Amino acid sequence: MSKPVKDLITEEYKASFAAKHNACVVSVIGMEGVAANKFRGDLKKHRLSMQVVKNSLARRAFADTPLSPLGAALRGPCALVVSEEDSSAIDLAKILVGFKKDYPKLELGIGILDGDADLIDVERLANMKGREELLADLAMMIASPARSLAGCLAGPGGRLAGCFKAMAEKETEDASAAA
DSSP states (O other): OOHHHHHHHHHHHHHHHTTOOOEEEEEOTTOOHHHHHHHHHHHHHTTEEEEEEOHHHHHHHHTTSTTHHHHHTOOSSEEEEEETTOOOHHHHHHHHHHHHHHOTTOEEEEEESTTOSSOEEHHHHHTSOOHHHHHHHHHHHHHHHHHHHHHHHHHHHHHHHHHHHHHHHHHHHHHHHHO
């Protein structure tokens, strides 16, 4: 491949992945052409796209970008799957793991989460909690002390109310028995 062609491809990679912070590496080697095209169509339904990349050119294009750790880790024939709306890598990984059932020849590689230098296996990434789940856990943790305090405060008051009610019932029984 000539140097001008390599430069052209590198510039296209830069344009395609410039604003991306999350991506997952997959391999579609061994997948038949029809299955690969169907896989791309299924990705489009989830607003994802897949692009087969030449590793050396991807490394050059990803230099000084959030995807640079991923570029350094590319090995063998592979493709990058990214979200068109830059959603979380965790959501992306969960979708890919779901596709693994339909496309058994699909090989899941590694993923990058928000440009972090630590690359994570896609299957492990899919088991992590997403943003919404973490926010729900945080809300639960914030509300937990208040809920415990309310239970503690309501406990003695409830017992006192029960005692007063029992005393009032006993007095009404005594009054009705004396009459």
